[in-house]
Amino acid sequence: MEVAPITFEQALSPENMKESPMSQFLDWYEFQSRTNPFDPSPMILSTCGNNMKVDSRVVYLKRVDCESFVFFGNHKTAKGAEMEENNNVALLFYWPHVTRQVRIQGVVEYTTKEEVEEWFATRSRASQIAAWVAHVPVDKRDLIETKRKKEEEFRTAVEVPAPGTWEGYRVIPHTVEFWQGGSDHLHDRITYCRNGRSWTKQRAAP
Numbered sequence: 001m002e003v004a005p006i007t008f009e010q011a012l013s014p015e016n017m018k019e020s021p022m023s024q025f026l027d028w029y030e031f032q033s034r035t036n037p038f039d040p041s042p043m044i045l046s047t048c049g050n051n052m053k054v055d056s057r058v059v060y061l062k063r064v065d066c067e068s069f070v071f072f073g074n075h076k077t078a079k080g081a082e083m084e085e086n087n088n089v090a091l092l093f094y095w096p097h098v099t100r101q102v103r104i105q106g107v108v109e110y111t112t113k114e115e116v117e118e119w120f121a122t123r124s125r126a127s128q129i130a131a132w133v134a135h136v137p138v139d140k141r142d143l144i145e146t147k148r149k150k151e152e153e154f155r156t157a158v159e160v161p162a163p164g165t166w167e168g169y170r171v172i173p174h175t176v177e178f179w180q181g182g183s184d185h186l187h188d189r190i191t192y193c194r195n196g197r198s199w200t201k202q203r204a205a206p
């Protein structure tokens, strides 16, 4: 599928960016969703546990509010352990057709279990069952049989509950950088830093 690249005439400047990086993020996210058929929600989550080795993987952004970015996942995984050991994380979005990048550093907290259930209930039944199948250590040959057993287990359940090890994670940013590619490699970067309850923003160079 071909998507025409978009270039921006107007340079980024602290004056034309919103007061809060969350509002600015929503502005860019909404633009990305409106102008591009590809899902803008995958983001790279980087973590670093006690072994001091940085690890990255893609997760889906599921919610944004005025102070946090929320995603969900199985806690009994490498990222779960790493975030438990060190709650400093980084998130990264890259949207190629607009050559925009958003880089976020922050600390991660858990959402409530109610939020996990609420989000889990929005998933298709097939993906709810798949979340349970993922809990059973099976090799590829057993996968179909395990899925059949889980479907049978939840056959009469009106709601499939989230597996107990699933968590919601809320990343509360302290630094957010917006990067926009420009013509002739004249790129722009604006960095927001948290200052108590407000934010300062400035052009980053080079």
Ligand SMILES: Cc1cc2nc3c(=O)[nH]c(=O)nc-3n(C[C@H](O)[C@H](O)[C@H](O)COP(=O)(O)O)c2cc1C
Residues within 6 Å of the ligand: 042, 055, 056, 057, 058, 059, 060, 061, 071, 072, 073, 074, 077, 078, 079, 080
């Ligand atoms: C497009 C995409 C979206 C993904 N979304 C999630 C997600 O929302 N939550 C999640 O736990 N894993 C998600 N994954 C899988 C993770 O990238 C990763 O493989 C898995 O969480 C195990 O990572 P870990 O071993 O570092 O904990 C996604 C992968 C891709 C490619």
